Amino acid sequence: MIQNAFSIFKVYQSKFLMINQLRFKKDQQKRKQAFFLIFSYIFLLGMFSFYTAGYVYALHYLQLSTLTFSYLLVLASSFCFLFTIYQSNSLLFLSRDHEQLLAFPCTISSIILGKLLFIYVNQLIFTLVITLPGAILYLILTPSSLVSFLYYLIALAFIPLIPIVFAAALGALLTIVTSRFKHKTLLKVILSFAFMAAIFAGSFSSANLNEAKIIELSVSLESKIHSAYPLATLFSNGIQNKQVSSLLLFCGLSLASITLFTLLLSKIYLSLGSVLSAKETSRKYQYSNQKKSILKALVGKELRRYFSSSLYIMNTSVGYLMTLAFAISVPILGVEKLEKLMEMQGLSKVIVLAAPIIIASMNAMMPSSAAALSLEGKSFWIVQTLPISSKQLFHSKILAHLSIAVPFTLLSSAILAFSLEMLPLQRLATFIMPLCYVILSSYIGLTLNIKFVNFKWENEVEIIKQSTPILLMLVVCILIVAPVIILCINFPAMATLIQLIASFISLMICAILEQKNNQLSLSKIA
Amino acid sequence: MLEIKQLTKTYKGGKKAVSDLSLTLEPGEIHGFIGHNGAGKTTTIKCFCGITDFDSGSIKILGHDITKEPVLCKQNIAYIPDNPDLYEHLTGMQYLNFVADIYQVSPEKRNENISTFAKAFELTDSLGDVISSYSHGMKQKLAIISALIHEPTLLVLDEPFVGLDPVASLTLKNIMKQMCSEGKSVFFSTHVLEVAEKLCHKISIIKNGSLIISGKTEDITKNTSLEDVFMETIISEGSSI
Numbered sequence: 164m165i166q167n168a169f170s171i172f173k174v175y176q177s178k179f180l181m182i183n184q185l186r187f188k189k190d191q192q193k194r195k196q197a198f199f200l201i202f203s204y205i206f207l208l209g210m211f212s213f214y215t216a217g218y219v220y221a222l223h224y225l226q227l228s229t230l231t232f233s234y235l236l237v238l239a240s241s242f243c244f245l246f247t248i249y250q251s252n253s254l255l256f257l258s259r260d261h262e263q264l265l266a267f268p269c270t271i272s273s274i275i276l277g278k279l280l281f282i283y284v285n286q287l288i289f290t291l292v293i294t295l296p297g298a299i300l301y302l303i304l305t306p307s308s309l310v311s312f313l314y315y316l317i318a319l320a321f322i323p324l325i326p327i328v329f330a331a332a333l334g335a336l337l338t339i340v341t342s343r344f345k346h347k348t349l350l351k352v353i354l355s356f357a358f359m360a361a362i363f364a365g366s367f368s369s370a371n372l373n374e375a376k377i378i379e380l381s382v383s384l385e386s387k388i389h390s391a392y393p394l395a396t397l398f399s400n401g402i403q404n405k406q407v408s409s410l411l412l413f414c415g416l417s418l419a420s421i422t423l424f425t426l427l428l429s430k431i432y433l434s435l436g437s438v439l440s441a442k443e444t445s446r447k448y449q450y451s452n453q454k455k456s457i458l459k460a461l462v463g464k465e466l467r468r469y470f471s472s473s474l475y476i477m478n479t480s481v482g483y484l485m486t487l488a489f490a491i492s493v494p495i496l497g498v499e500k501l502e503k504l505m506e507m508q509g510l511s512k513v514i515v516l517a518a519p520i521i522i523a524s525m526n527a528m529m530p531s532s533a534a535a536l537s538l539e540g541k542s543f544w545i546v547q548t549l550p551i552s553s554k555q556l557f558h559s560k561i562l563a564h565l566s567i568a569v570p571f572t573l574l575s576s577a578i579l580a581f582s583l584e585m586l587p588l589q590r591l592a593t594f595i596m597p598l599c600y601v602i603l604s605s606y607i608g609l610t611l612n613i614k615f616v617n618f619k620w621e622n623e624v625e626i627i628k629q630s631t632p633i634l635l636m637l638v639v640c641i642l643i644v645a646p647v648i649i650l651c652i653n654f655p656a657m658a659t660l661i662q663l664i665a666s667f668i669s670l671m672i673c674a675i676l677e678q679k680n681n682q683l684s685l686s687k688i689a
Numbered sequence: 690m691l692e693i694k695q696l697t698k699t700y701k702g703g704k705k706a707v708s709d710l711s712l713t714l715e716p717g718e719i720h721g722f723i724g725h726n727g728a729g730k731t732t733t734i735k736c737f738c739g740i741t742d743f744d745s746g747s748i749k750i751l752g753h754d755i756t757k758e759p760v761l762c763k764q765n766i767a768y769i770p771d772n773p774d775l776y777e778h779l780t781g782m783q784y785l786n787f788v789a790d791i792y793q794v795s796p797e798k799r800n801e802n803i804s805t806f807a808k809a810f811e812l813t814d815s816l817g818d819v820i821s822s823y824s825h826g827m828k829q830k831l832a833i834i835s836a837l838i839h840e841p842t843l844l845v846l847d848e849p850f851v852g853l854d855p856v857a858s859l860t861l862k863n864i865m866k867q868m869c870s871e872g873k874s875v876f877f878s879t880h881v882l883e884v885a886e887k888l889c890h891k892i893s894i895i896k897n898g899s900l901i902i903s904g905k906t907e908d909i910t911k912n913t914s915l916e917d918v919f920m921e922t923i924i925s926e927g928s929s930i
Contacts, residue, residue: 191701447817448780448781448782448816448817449782450782450796450800450803450804451786451789451796451799451800452796453796454789454790454793454794454795454796455790456790457790457791457793459790460787460790460791461791463787464776464779464787467776467778467779467783468776468778471778472778540774541774542774542775542776542777544740544768544770544774545775545776545788547738547739547740548738548739548740548763548766548767548768549763549788549791549792550760550761550763550764550791550792551760551763551791552759552760684742684756684759685739685759686739686740686741686742686759687742
């Protein structure tokens with residue numbers, strides 16, 4: 164069983180890391196793609212680990228070092244949970260090789276174990292990269308904690324197990340519950356967002372504490388972490404207090420949970436797979452009585468693709484919803500109350516100046532166009548053989564993105580522009596900059612997707628969450644927003660002018676990308 | 690109808706898929722394209738359907754160059770791949786309407802064609818279902834219907850009979866013959882030599898990217914079968930298969 168599970172794991176891992184592509188294909192494009200993928204991962208993980216290390220330092224500064232390992236555990240566990248819940252269903256039940264694997268003479272447990280092993284190894288790597296710098300910094304700051312650090316290294320291997328089990332179980336449960344409803348994609352998106360909002364609300368309530376309050380409430384903060392994730396108590400006792408029994412219990416419970424999950428899942432794997440992959444059939448259809456324009460037909464196709472995938476919707480719209488929630492909170496709570504709540508003097512002035520940047524950066528982060536071309540997948544032959552130009556195809560992808568992003572952006576802009584006291588030019592910038600940045604991110608996303616297109620995917624998670632254009636888009640978003648932030652901080656009196664100039668430059672870049680992309684022949688995209 | 694001159698296509702790794710291939714297809718002709726696996730059939734087809742670019746040579750469809758006027762060429766052709774991966778999230782009817790919109794087919798004409806061909810391929814009852822619930826054969830049928838919806842002048846099919854049930858195969862053969870009688874042309878690749886022999890006016894045999902034989906079916910087979918000709922050609926050429 165272990166051997167079969169390991170073989171399945173090896174196949175998945177080699178595909179994920181593009182090992183064979185790099186070893187056996189003399190394709191420079193693929194090598195370049197792998198390079199940028201690795202670069203993006205390093206950049207983003209580097210930022211995460213920098214943030215973690217900073218937080219660990221802050222805890223040390225506030226004399227709350229005892230919370231360090233609990234914090235690292237909660238951070239790593241949340242990370243594993245959120246990433247697994249996105250991909251577990253597609254990987255466990257809906258991968259293209261699902262039936263092929265079931266036909267092999269190996270036990271169902273070994274198939275599940277192989278797939279879980281793949282998730283585990285990758286989450287372990289991320290856990291290691293994100294938390295290890297923080298743990299090393301803790302060791303440097305508290306040299307007497309060498310034993311705790313060594314215990315932490317041992318426990319590290321067990322951290323991702325329970326979050327993976329919970330995420331996989333919850334992901335399957337959400338899909339089973341929503342599969343009974345007509346608008347299951349929408350319902351799944353709503354439930355997932357509700358779940359994430361609950362997590363966000365929980366973390367926000369603990370983020371409102373200032374330095375004095377944190378010190379005052381250090382005990383309650385610790386109990387908050389421990390009540391949010393009960394295993395943190397065992398973890399903390401095992402590592403911080405060097406209780407070997409607690410450490411062993413933590414490791415044992417983690418191992419037991421994954422073993423139990425694998426065994427239970429293997430009992431219902433076939434029937435669960437059937438439920439999850441079941442397709443609704445309907446004999447109702449209508450003949451069309453109208454002819455759409457080519458562009459309208461293409462945009463319609465794009466939007467149908469978008470709304471058919473809950474993962475696609477969630478990944479791209481989380482920024483819009485967060486911005487909208489923030490914008491709505493301003494008139495509802497009032498700037499003065501927000502100032503008190505966040506304990507930030509002069510927040511109203513900052514919001515007025517930063518509103519265009521906040522909306523622009525959040526809404527430009529994840530354009531659907533960064534995945535839209537790759538998501539054509541093996542069906543790309545259809546658009547290649549249809550009598551359409553590359554310009555029409557690319558425009559349809561950009562327009563589909565804008566038809567979703569622009570209403571959210573304008574709504575957020577309108578709420579902030581009219582609920583805050585602004586000068587007319589500032590009000591204009593609150594509309595113009597986010598709009599221009601949304602258009603820019605749409606063009607950059609599409610350009611990156613053309614450059615690093617991948618039609619040979621087994622699972623849409625590979626494109627929507629893990630592909631080179633998506634990861635590079637995050638990096639690019641930071642790069643296009645950071646100069647504006649830096650300039651606005653240094654020249655606050657000219658902030659609005661800077662934002663308007665940045666908007667103009669972004670439109671110029673769009674024009675260049677438009678010209679460059681449209682010269683491409685569809686037969687050259689592969 | 691179709692004119693391919695000295696077509697050469699090399700893959701990124703350096704492997705030559707098609708080498709100096711020339712071929713013509715006249716109006717009212719059914720042309721069979723045969724060859725062993727990896728001979729270059731699909732690559733050739735993909736080149737003149739505008740899916741893949743090529744290194745040298747020229748391809749003209751109804752006098753239009755595929756590299757210079759791809760949209761104009763594609764308006765006249767329809768392509769059905771060997772393994773039709775369609776938009777799984779759409780229903781059969783949504784997919785057909787999408788294709789009809791792209792070809793700007795009027796509602797009357799599209800509804801008439803959808804109704805006729807869906808009935809002929811026994812797919813009428815499934816048009817309201819999402820494509821992801823279709824079997825391989827049903828997807829193949831839907832791809833054929835979508836290819837016929839705009840009444841193309843040149844129909845290009847890659848292994849069209851794989852996955853089709855006997856009734857659907859017969860229906861497709863009849864449609865091919867009907868198209869030819871209307872002065873349109875059909876070009877298809879196949880491994881089923883009996884079908885090619887009975888159906889095609891002309892046959893081309895490709896091996897390792899080069900055209901070995903091309904001509905009228907009766908001239909190629911003479912007193913023997915296409916299977917014998919194919920085997921003799923492949924073996925006598927010092928095959929690497």
